[in-house]
Amino acid sequence: MAELQISGDLIASENDKLAAAQKSDFEALGAHLARRNIDIEAITTKVADFFVAVPSWGVGTGGTRFARFPGQGEPRGIFDKLDDCAVINQLSRATPNVSLHIPWDKADPKQLKAHAEALGLGFDAMNSNTFSDAPDQVHSYKYGSLSHVDAATRKQAIAHNIECIEIGNAIGSKALTVWIGDGSNFPGQSHFARSFERYLDAMAEVYKALPDDWRIFSEHKMFEPAFYSTVVQDWGTNYLIAQTLGPKAFCLVDLGHHAPNTNIEMIVSRLIQFKKLGGFHFNDSKYGDDDLDAGSIDPYRLFLVFNELVDAEERSVENFHPAHMIDQSHNVTDPIESLISSANEIRRAYAQALLVDRAALGGYQDGNDALMASDTLKRAYRTDVEPVLAEARRRAGGAIDPIAAYRASGYRQRVGKIRPASTGGSGGII
Numbered sequence: 348m349a350e351l352q353i354s355g356d357l358i359a360s361e362n363d364k365l366a367a368a369q370k371s372d373f374e375a376l377g378a379h380l381a382r383r384n385i386d387i388e389a390i391t392t393k394v395a396d397f398f399v400a401v402p403s404w405g406v407g408t409g410g411t412r413f414a415r416f417p418g419q420g421e422p423r424g425i426f427d428k429l430d431d432c433a434v435i436n437q438l439s440r441a442t443p444n445v446s447l448h449i450p451w452d453k454a455d456p457k458q459l460k461a462h463a464e465a466l467g468l469g470f471d472a473m474n475s476n477t478f479s480d481a482p483d484q485v486h487s488y489k490y491g492s493l494s495h496v497d498a499a500t501r502k503q504a505i506a507h508n509i510e511c512i513e514i515g516n517a518i519g520s521k522a523l524t525v526w527i528g529d530g531s532n533f534p535g536q537s538h539f540a541r542s543f544e545r546y547l548d549a550m551a552e553v554y555k556a557l558p559d560d561w562r563i564f565s566e567h568k569m570f571e572p573a574f575y576s577t578v579v580q581d582w583g584t585n586y587l588i589a590q591t592l593g594p595k596a597f598c599l600v601d602l603g604h605h606a607p608n609t610n611i612e613m614i615v616s617r618l619i620q621f622k623k624l625g626g627f628h629f630n631d632s633k634y635g636d637d638d639l640d641a642g643s644i645d646p647y648r649l650f651l652v653f654n655e656l657v658d659a660e661e662r663s664v665e666n667f668h669p670a671h672m673i674d675q676s677h678n679v680t681d682p683i684e685s686l687i688s689s690a691n692e693i694r695r696a697y698a699q700a701l702l703v704d705r706a707a708l709g710g711y712q713d714g715n716d717a718l719m720a721s722d723t724l725k726r727a728y729r730t731d732v733e734p735v736l737a738e739a740r741r742r743a744g745g746a747i748d749p750i751a752a753y754r755a756s757g758y759r760q761r762v763g764k765i766r767p768a769s770t771g772g773s774g775g776i777i
């Protein structure tokens with residue numbers, strides 16, 4: 348709703364307070380980068396053109412299996428969620444697209460499209476949900492969905508995914524992300540090969556329903572909710588899926604879905620090399636699939652992932668256009684602030700990766716100079732690119748300091764008066 352948006356005047360007056368310092372910092376960084384033969388204007392343009400999609404489910408307060416502690420003014424449904432997403436984009440200018448989850452966000456596609464367009468938003472990949480039971484569904488997913496032993500349950504899961512494609516098609520989405528909770532909790536509970544065969548057959552049915560210009564992303568996860576085995580557990584299985592399904596099928600890498608210490612950037616490189624990297628769910632983690640804010644625990648790892656992406660971009664890898672999405676759960680922060688901050692951290696990693704001297708790095712690699720190769724990456728990573736990020740926001744009409752502008756706007760208090768307090772004592776893992 349237009350009256351809930353942050354006013355342009357407020358952004359301008361907040362930016363006025365910081366304009367002189369921003370100009371000075373940007374010029375100083377520009378001079379520093381010029382000594383490294385890097386054009387700050389070229390970097391700023393690239394950063395301004397880099398976008399990451401926000402998840403509709405991310406603007407509500409998340410939770411754990413123990414509890415959920417609701418925040419003030421939580422969105423009541425998808426239209427409130429889109430309003431919140433618009434605020435994130437208005438201030439960050441980094442998130443013009445929203446990724447929907449069906450059935451959570453189910454609504455009349457015409458209304459969805461009209462509301463999003465009025466807010467200057469579009470839609471990124473659709474997400475199906477066959478990991479929980481919707482109130483009106485006939486067959487339960489307790490023991491799986493696309494890989495279920497029962498054909499009728501699989502059929503229901505296939506039909507749901509096809510419905511997601513149809514809704515997505517009506518609102519301008521071009522991709523479907525499929526993550527299933529299928530797996531087993533006990534050794535012997537399911538037959539590994541047979542369950543994977545059933546999954547592949549079911550996914551082939553979904554694949555057939557894809558429009559020509561769509562892509563399907565399969566997302567792997569090593570554990571949870573199944574604790575012994577999952578049907579799509581790692582990137583190897585994910586690659587087999589994408590290869591088996593066909594040219595419109597790609598692998599989605601969620602940074603939280605790997606064993607601790609897994610070399611994710613190397614997985615990214617392999618998937619790029621074999622043309623099956625579909626996209627990302629960005630987040631961060633300390634112990635497992637913690638769904639913490641991107642860059643909050645290990646920003647260097649995020650940089651190393653982007654180092655691979657920029658390397659591919661600069662090598663002009665054919666058909667290389669991975670989808671960038673955030674997939675986080677915000678338990679103790681204002682979700683709008685976390686998403687603004689995360690989009691900024693993702694852009695930061697991208698900007699730092701753009702600063703890597705790739706000619707020098709290649710020389711050090713070929714010359715077996717391990718120390719200087721490592722230092723070449725560290726030099727890019729150590730550079731404080733915040734003035735570039737702020738400048739990209741400012742020039743696009745966003746805020747130099749988006750969190751400060753958000754707090755000054757009083758948006759959360761304002762929606763808190765309109766939206767009733769939500770209850771949420773039970774488990775609320777999302």
Ligand SMILES: [Mn+2]
Pocket residue numbers: 526566601628674
């Ligand atoms: Mn995910």
